[in-house]
Amino acid sequence: MARYELVKRSVALITLTNPPVNASSSAVRHAIAKSMKCALSDPEVTAVVICGENGSFCGGADIREFAGPLKGPPLVPLLDAIEAGEKPVVAAIEGVALGGGFELALVCHYRIAHSKARLGFPEVTLGILPAAGGTQRLLRLIGIPAAAISLKLGIVDQVTEQNACEVAVEFALRAVAKPLLSRRVSMLTTRCPPDLDALLDAVTMQVKKKAPGVMAPLACIQAVRAAATMPYYKGIKREGELMATLFNSGQAWALQYCFFAQRTAGKWTLIRSAAVIGLGTMGRGIAVCLARVGISVIAVESEKKLLETGRQMVIGMLERDAKRRGVSASLNLFKFTLSLHDLKDVDLVIEVVFEDMALKKRVFQELSKVCRPATLLCTNTSGLDVDALAGVTDRPHLVVGMHFFSPAHVMKLLEVVCGPRSSSETIATAMSLGKRMGKVSVAVGNCPGFVRNRMLKPYIDQATFLLEEGATPEQIDKALEDFGFAMGVFRMSDLAGLDVGWRVRKESGLNGSDVDPESPPRRRQGRRYCLIPDMVCEQGRFGQKTGGGWYMYDKRGGTNAKPDPLIQNLLETYRSKYGIQPRNISNQEIVERCLFALANEGFGILEDGMAARPEDIDVIYLFGYGFPRHRGGPMFYASMVGLERVLKRLEHYHQAHPDVPHLKPSPLLKTLVACGIPPVQKWREHIKTMHSHL
Ligand SMILES: CCC[C@H](O)CC(=O)SCCNC(=O)CCNC(=O)[C@H](O)C(C)(C)COP(=O)([O-])OP(=O)([O-])OC[C@H]1O[C@@H](n2cnc3c(N)ncnc32)[C@H](O)[C@@H]1OP(=O)([O-])[O-]
Numbered sequence: 001m002a003r004y005e006l007v008k009r010s011v012a013l014i015t016l017t018n019p020p021v022n023a024s025s026s027a028v029r030h031a032i033a034k035s036m037k038c039a040l041s042d043p044e045v046t047a048v049v050i051c052g053e054n055g056s057f058c059g060g061a062d063i064r065e066f067a068g069p070l071k072g073p074p075l076v077p078l079l080d081a082i083e084a085g086e087k088p089v090v091a092a093i094e095g096v097a098l099g100g101g102f103e104l105a106l107v108c109h110y111r112i113a114h115s116k117a118r119l120g121f122p123e124v125t126l127g128i129l130p131a132a133g134g135t136q137r138l139l140r141l142i143g144i145p146a147a148a149i150s151l152k153l154g155i156v157d158q159v160t161e162q163n164a165c166e167v168a169v170e171f172a173l174r175a176v177a178k179p180l181l182s183r184r185v186s187m188l189t190t191r192c193p194p195d196l197d198a199l200l201d202a203v204t205m206q207v208k209k210k211a212p213g214v215m216a217p218l219a220c221i222q223a224v225r226a227a228a229t230m231p232y233y234k235g236i237k238r239e240g241e242l243m244a245t246l247f248n249s250g251q252a253w254a255l256q257y258c259f260f261a262q263r264t265a266g267k268w269t270l271i272r273s274a275a276v277i278g279l280g281t282m283g284r285g286i287a288v289c290l291a292r293v294g295i296s297v298i299a300v301e302s303e304k305k306l307l308e309t310g311r312q313m314v315i316g317m318l319e320r321d322a323k324r325r326g327v328s329a330s331l332n333l334f335k336f337t338l339s340l341h342d343l344k345d346v347d348l349v350i351e352v353v354f355e356d357m358a359l360k361k362r363v364f365q366e367l368s369k370v371c372r373p374a375t376l377l378c379t380n381t382s383g384l385d386v387d388a389l390a391g392v393t394d395r396p397h398l399v400v401g402m403h404f405f406s407p408a409h410v411m412k413l414l415e416v417v418c419g420p421r422s423s424s425e426t427i428a429t430a431m432s433l434g435k436r437m438g439k440v441s442v443a444v445g446n447c448p449g450f451v452r453n454r455m456l457k458p459y460i461d462q463a464t465f466l467l468e469e470g471a472t473p474e475q476i477d478k479a480l481e482d483f484g485f486a487m488g489v490f491r492m493s494d495l496a497g498l499d500v501g502w503r504v505r506k507e508s509g510l511n512g513s514d515v516d517p518e519s520p521p522r523r524r525q526g527r528r529y530c531l532i533p534d535m536v537c538e539q540g541r542f543g544q545k546t547g548g549g550w551y552m553y554d555k556r557g558g559t560n561a562k563p564d565p566l567i568q569n570l571l572e573t574y575r576s577k578y579g580i581q582p583r584n585i586s587n588q589e590i591v592e593r594c595l596f597a598l599a600n601e602g603f604g605i606l607e608d609g610m611a612a613r614p615e616d617i618d619v620i621y622l623f624g625y626g627f628p629r630h631r632g633g634p635m636f637y638a639s640m641v642g643l644e645r646v647l648k649r650l651e652h653y654h655q656a657h658p659d660v661p662h663l664k665p666s667p668l669l670k671t672l673v674a675c676g677i678p679p680v681q682k683w684r685e686h687i688k689t690m691h692s693h694l
Contacts (some may be wrong), residue, residue, distance in 0.1 A: 002031030003053075004038060010046040011084040011172050012039035013165070019325070021059030024100045026072025032104075033081075040085050043452040047172035048085075050108060051165040052101075057117070058100025063126065063256055064172035066247075074134040075100055076236065083107040083184050086537075088175040092168035093117045093156070103132040106141065109183035110175060112168040113156040124216040126259060127252030130245030133186065135223035136235040142198070143191030144228055174562040186232040196228055215251050217241075269436070270429050271295060271376075275349045277340070277363060279310025282380060283352035285408025287334075288317050293407075296333045298342055311336045317409065340370050348376040348433070350402055355504070356439045357384055361392045365547035368393040376426055379417075383449040383504075387419040396421040400430045403450055404439075405624050406496070413624035414439035418693040419446045427693055440623045443694055445610030449618060452624045454605060455634070458597040458662035460501075463489045464530040465660065466590060467571060468522075470582030473550040474563050484628025489594065490550035491561050492626075498550075502537040516613045521578060529657040532574060536567070592649050593663075599638040600650055603666035606687055612694035613684045614639075639680045643673050 003015040011132050014035045016022040025031075032050075039048045052058050061075065071345075082089055082104075091097070091108035097119045105111050105119070113119065121130040121138070129135060142153040160167045181187065193199055200221055207217045219242040226238035247251050275289045275298040291298050298316065301307035307533070315331060322329035335342070343349060349371060360379060367377050377399045379389055390399035401417025414434040418427050427443060434441030444451045463476050477488020487495065506512040510524045511534045523529055536549065541551035544557060575582055580623065602617045611617050618633020629638035631637045638646045647665050654663040671686050678686070 001025070001060075002035055004035040006045065007049075007169055008173060010044055010176075011169050012042070012045045012048045014048065014050045014171065015165075016050070016052040016058055018062075019054060021056050021096065022054075022101070023059045023062035023064075024104065025062035025065060026070075026076065027206055028076055030072045033078055036082055036085065037606055040087060041409050045087065046176040047087055048089040049092055049165065049168045049172050050089065050104065051168065052095065054095075057091070057097040058093035058101025058104055059096055060101045060122075061132075063259060066252075066256060069229070074157055075103070079103060079107040079132055081184070081466060083109075083186060086180070088172060088178065088180060088183070090168045090172045090175065092165040093119065094164045099123050099130060099134070103130060103134040103137070106134065106137040106185055109180055109599040110158075110171060111156040111169075112158045112160060112164050112171055114164045115159050115161050117164070119155060123166070124220060125255060127216050127249065127255035128246045129216055129220050129223055129243055131239050131247075133236055133239070135239050136227045136232055137185040137385065139190045139224060139227040139230070140188040141185050144193060144196065144224060161302070186236075187498055190228050192228045196225075200225055213250060216246055216255075219246055243554065247356060260363045269529065271347045273298070273346045273348075275300060275346045276342045276352060278352035278354070279306065279314065280352065282404060282406055282408055283626065284310060284314050284317060285406065285410070286350055286352060286371050286380065286404055287314055288321060288409040289404075289439075291330045291333045292321065293436050293438075294330070294333070296335075298335045298346060300337055300339060300340060300343070302338070307336055307338055321409070340366050340393075343375075344370050344372060346371065346375060348378060348429075350378045350380055352380045355381060355384065355500075360384065360389055364389045364399070365392050368395065374398070376400065376429060378430065383453050385448075386446045387415050387421060390421050392417050397423040398426050400426045401446070401450070402430055402434070405452070411624065412438070412440045413452070414441045414542075415450050415452065415620065415624075416441050416443045417446055417450055421691065440619060442620050443612065444519060444616070444620075445608070445694060447605075447608060447610045451611050451620050453603055453615070454610075455598055455601045455621070456625070458524065458601045459594050460489055460493070461530070461660070461662060462593040462597045463590075464532055465528065465657070466585055466593065467532055468530055468578075468580055469585060470574065470575075470580075471585045471590065472563070472571070473567065475585070475587075476590050476594075478485050479587040480594065482587065483591050483595070484631055486626050486628075494549035494551055494553075494561065495559075497543050497545055498533065498537050499542040503535060504536065523659065528657065532570070535570060535574070542628065593653055595634065595637065596646055596650050596653070597662050599634045599646065600664075600666050600669065601662060601666040602635050602638075603672075605668055606683065607668040607689070609687065609689045609694060614680050635683075637681055643669060647673050 001018055003011050003017055007013045014032065015026055018025055018028050039045045039297055082106055089108045090110040090112060091105040093105055093111060093113040094117055097105045097117065099121060102119050102121060121134055123130050142155060158171065204221055211217055223239050223242055226235040270618060273296045274290050276283050277300045279299055279301050286300050287297050299310060301310050318329040318331060349367055351360060353359055353363055364377060373395065377393060379386060379401050381401060382403060386401040390396035393399055399419060400422045403415035403417055405411040405413050415426060416430045416434060431441045431443060447454060449457065473490035477490050479489040509515065510529060522531065540546060541548040544553055544559060547553050547556040547558060548564065550567060552564040554560055605611050606614065607615065614635035617635050621627035621633050622629055627633055647669055650665040657663055672683060674688065
């Protein structure tokens with residue numbers, strides 16, 4: 001609810017963390033009180049900065065808490081204590097400082113505001129008044145009557161175009177040792193015009209005319225009179241009395257009701273209830289995503305034991321998630337069942353069973369029978385044909401892919417896979433559900449692997465070919481990490497688990513008993529194939545979860561990757577078995593072969609109309625694979641390198657490795673070079689086949 005950290009060795013930085021607007025809920029007030037106590041008692045701390053997370057200082061008191069009894073520390077004494085403290089406190093205001101948020105800023109000794117920040121007291125719209133000293137302090141600061149601009153009025157001490165928090169920290173360092181007395185707004189005297197009574201009478205008349213019968217604005221005028229005529233301690237008492245009258249009035253209840261009703265009305269949605277079939281890691285994450293946004297969820301498993309394990313894990317995840325967000329866990333939204341018949345009334349189903357087409361088809365046939373005709377049927381397959389599933393249902397137009405990425409409740413990307421028969425309404429519903437769950441949703445076409453996984457294959461293939469040719473996992477990872485990835489391809493694979501890819505390769509006949517015994521070594525289905533990943537898996541090494549994969553780890557689930565002599569040995573034996581003379585491979589070659597192969601597949605995807613535009617591919621890679629943001633994504637990176645150079649290098653590498661089709665430059669890349677290399681935003685104009693939905 002508030003983060004406390006020491007910056008520049010002597011400034012305590014208190015960041016309010018209560019999304020979406022950092023409202024000062026009881027938990028936030030409690031955290032501020034605790035942090036201030038820490039800051040004031042720590043001799044190393046000489047100044048304090050208060051700011052809000054995610055570009056919003058504070059949207060005021062948490063209006064949702066108004067309905068219940070006051071919990072946590074009351075605001076007035078908390079704010080008084082901040083003002084009275086002996087260390088300078090600076091408010092760093094970005095976004096909004098409204099109501100109680102503005103009152104918090106007013107008790108700080110200095111205020112730094114971003115030029116776009118909005119400060120104000122909207123309390124009257126809720127039927128109350130700023131009752132944490134707001135009416136008393138603001139008037140002492142700017143006098144009566146007041147005009148508009150905050151800096152001129154002296155509300156803020158500095159307006160900045162930079163990051164307000166960084167500016168405030170520097171400001172705080174300069175404020176140390178300066179006297180604080182004159183900075184305590186409650187100690188100031190309100191500047192009054194000589195004709196105060198006449199002025200307030202005139203304003204009262206205006207208010208009565210403009211808002212007849214409305215209590216809060218009139219109470220505000222009385223509070224202004226108190227600020228003008230009474231000392232602070234009496235004025236704040238008066239403010240409190242006025243608030244008590246308003247707070248319990250029907251007008252305040254009605255206005256606060258309107259505040260939430262307006263927002264609720266805007267939340268019309270087709271999807272109120274959903275079902276998740278399969279409570280493995282993925283299914284559990286998806287169920288949590290749905291419940292987090294208030295959708296009731298029926299969670300289905302095939303066996304009692306699996307259902308019970310899934311239930312306990314989902315509850316654990318929900319409780320941890322709710323604790324982190326300072327809300328109560330939405331357990332009541334869940335129902336757990338073994339029967340698909342319980343899904344007859346849900347609005348949407350997400351199937352997350354094992355990646356097996358026959359099994360998925362059985363599930364979709366069954367859903368088709370039990371669900372009402374308007375229910376959307378979604379699959380979380382990571383690459384199987386969505387249209388083949390649509391084909392076994394009675395409603396192919398209501399079938400769509402919703403491809404989440406693991407861990408589903410954390411990863412931002414959602415690929416919405418549009419089958420040829422998915423209706424526009426179905427796709428739009430899946431896209432908006434993704435947005436509602438806080439995902440970055442991208443519509444993609446229905447091809448094997450869709451966009452992310454289809455592109456990942458040539459990227460990983462290049463990395464394993466480089467291993468054959470003489471590189472080590474750590475050398476390849478280092479080159480990619482130097483490029484900007486948080487993790488190189490092998491460390492990332494160890495984290496994700498190597499067994500899934502192994503199973504997919506087996507199923508597609510690339511290894512195991514289905515392999516043609518006549519096929520030459522290191523070739524499968526007419527192209528180059530590296531056997532090393534299969535050999536690693538055959539040793540039971542599936543990555544971090546088994547304590548070993550491309551690297552070794554100190555324990556199962558360990559994260560500290562160390563080069564493994566066993567892998568070195570395996571590589572050497574492999575190379576000598578197949579007569580490969582290892583060579584020195586430069587970092588440039590590693591980066592070019594991995595990334596140009598990745599982008600080349602991206603061009604292929606655009607050419608096939610499986611992504612609408614290069615921006616979509618880049619967003620998929622930014623949010624679905626941690627592509628370094630400062631490189632813009634694989635397609636933008638290719639454009640920065642220069643398409644002509646990318647084409648030349650791909651031609652060079654393809655000549656050297658003619659049995660690797662992914663290195664053969666895509667026709668779209670050639671077209672773009674031939675027609676004068678248009679900017680990324682214009683590539684779409686050169687794509688011939690466009691998926692009807694994209
Ligand atoms: C002793 C105490 C004295 C003190 O003086 C009293 C006060 O401070 S009274 C308070 C004085 N402060 C005010 O009167 C400010 C009231 N708030 C606003 O004016 C606008 O929300 C704001 C301009 C901040 C953002 O506008 P925008 O970007 O168009 O976004 P949006 O409007 O759609 O809101 C997004 C979400 O945030 C939620 N939420 C927002 N504020 C609060 C809150 N204080 N609390 C709880 N929740 C709040 C809102 O419900 C919505 O939730 P959901 O679940 O997503 O529907």
